[in-house]
Amino acid sequence: MTDPQVALMMLGLFIVFVFLGFPIAFTLMAMGIGFGYFAYYDPSRMWRSFERLDDAATTWDSWSTWFEGFLNNRIFDLFVNQTFTVMSNEVLTAVPLFLFMGYIVERSNIVDRLFTTLNIASKNLPGSMGVAALITCALFATATGIVGAVVTLMGLLALPAMLKARYDPSFAAGIICAGGTLGILIPPSIMLIVYAAATNVSIVRLYAAALLPGLTLVGLYLIYIVGRSILQPSSAPKPTDDEVPDMPRLQLLWLIITSFVPLAFLIFAVLGSILFGLATPTEAASIGALGGILLAFLYRAMTWQRLRESVYLTVRTTAMVCWLFVGSYTFSAVFSYLGGEQVIGEFVSSLDLTPIQFLIIAQLIIFLLGWPLEWSEIIIIFVPIFLPLLEVFGIDPLFFGILVALNLQTSFLTPPMAMSAYYLKGIAPPELRLTQIFKGVMPFLLCVIISMVLMYIFPQVVFYLPDLFYGR
Incomplete structure (x- = not known):
């Protein structure tokens, strides 16, 4: 041979x-x-x-x-x-720090307060509880970046409340599953750090590029939730005073200050220090980890047991990512030395594809890989195979990375291997069937596809902020 x-x-x-x-x-x-x-x-x-x-x-x-x-x-x-x-990779140093920040926030009872506050504040909106659940998911997913943790915790917290408020079970399940995956895309995303380390793309530019697509996806989710609640009121009934009591404005303002503001400030401080060049991602992650510890102390939720669990989970996840990198680098070096990348490159070049056709085929392959594999394995193992081909087709690795981040949202939402659905099913009431969860995530899957189409049509959604902040 x-x-x-x-x-x-x-x-x-x-x-x-x-x-x-x-x-x-x-x-x-x-x-x-x-x-x-x-x-x-x-x-x-x-x-x-x-x-x-x-x-x-x-x-x-x-x-x-x-x-x-x-x-x-x-x-x-x-x-x-x-x-x-x-x-010794400096970019990867930020991974355990962001993970530690996420695990500390998860165990600090912040999410419970946040969901309750947003639920009361948005009471008069159509689908108010769904809107509150999605915004809570978005903030929590941004702070942790861990899909399983967000879906599981929000499934324990928000799903029973929505079912008690007579929400359609499929609708409620879809909101939690879709919102829980947002941490992959919205900065400070651990996935984008791993992509930056695997591809040598600037993590700062990646974070800036992911902001508008992430907010666009959240906007599409909110439009669907509010729109369905207006067109189909039975799927999201307006809460009664017993379910969500009225509250004086000053008391509500105090709730917002003590629950929403601290977590939002922590996220914006970490992200802003990176985007405005005040700190490197590793330094910002250190600030975030320290901020998470301070929040846990302020909410009187810090215990030795919770700290030990957070450290253990951080070490375990970081070790998995690092050894995946070691194995991937060794595998890729041998594969390239034997001429595998050259064969794939020559085969793809012989197909005479346009850049758009290549992007669609690449995203379809990543979409299918998302069924059996985790996002970390796809980014570390398979994305580097596509990288030499990007130059052939004149595609910016920055644009490709954001597309991949959006695409991986679908891998968590697409039956039959929708991992977010299985996370939710594991802690959901027995009467909520897996088919109902799959049915609920399909409209959100359509929102992801629409956002990807918008990126193809308007690539400036990706490039506007990086070019504005850092030039071309």
Whole structure:
């Protein structure tokens, strides 16, 4: 077999092992080292050690020399270097800090206060409880960036309240599932940090580019919620005074100041310090982590148990991301050395696609990959395969990254593998069926598709803020 054929076999075997359920990070490392040993095999390096043996050498000397010769392969040097590169990556340093901030906020009872306040403040709006749930999801998802945590917590908090208020079960479930995924797109997004580290795109420009598309998607969600509540009042009845009591304005203002303002200020402080160049993402993440701890103390929710849980979850998630990077870098280096990227590039170039056609095909592939894989695995493993092709078609990696972030919203919402639906089903009342949740997320899926179409038609939605803040 030629080297490019071995590279394609390597990619095919990896996909097979993923579908068989093998741990992805360790599969990447094992296949990278295994195929890399073949790619970098040099008989002269392996047997050079035996030249030092003499006739009096013991069996142990022979075995240790053979083992030394076996390890005398450049793939092991590559693996060590890639591990060091990942662990010393300054961009990735922000990941554990943002994760810690999110886990602390999740355990600080802030979300409960926020949802209650927004529910009272928006009482006179059509679909007021749905609007409050979506805005709470958006703020909480922005602060944490962890889809499972947002959907689960909001499912425990907001879903029973909406069902008690006689909301259509599908409608209520769709609001929570859609709102919980917004943290992937809206800065400070951990996914965008990982994309920046994998592609060498400026994280600051990525954050600026994601703001308008993120707000556009939130706007489309709100339009759908309010519009359906007006056209179909039975799906979102107006709350009674017993369900949402009236409150004096001063008391409501105090509730907003003590629940909405602190979390919003923390998010805007972190994001603003990055966008206006006052701090690097890592420094801003440090501020956010400290701010999360202070909020937990102010709300009297900080305990040793909660702090320990937050640290443990942060370490576990960060380790997963870092080892995915190590495995992906090793796998990609071997795949490229064997000529796999060149084969894929020549094949795609031979199709004579327009840039729009290439973007649609790439997004369709990422959409399908979103069913069996998490966003981190897609960004770290498969997005780098598309990167060399972006230059061929004249596509800005910044624009491609925002499209991918929008696309990954669909992977959490599309049946039959809609992970946000399964997160919600795990904590929902037994009478709420999975088919009802799938039915509820479909209109929100349409909103995501509309936002992607708007990006294709009006790319300045992505480029306006980065060009305004930082120039072209």
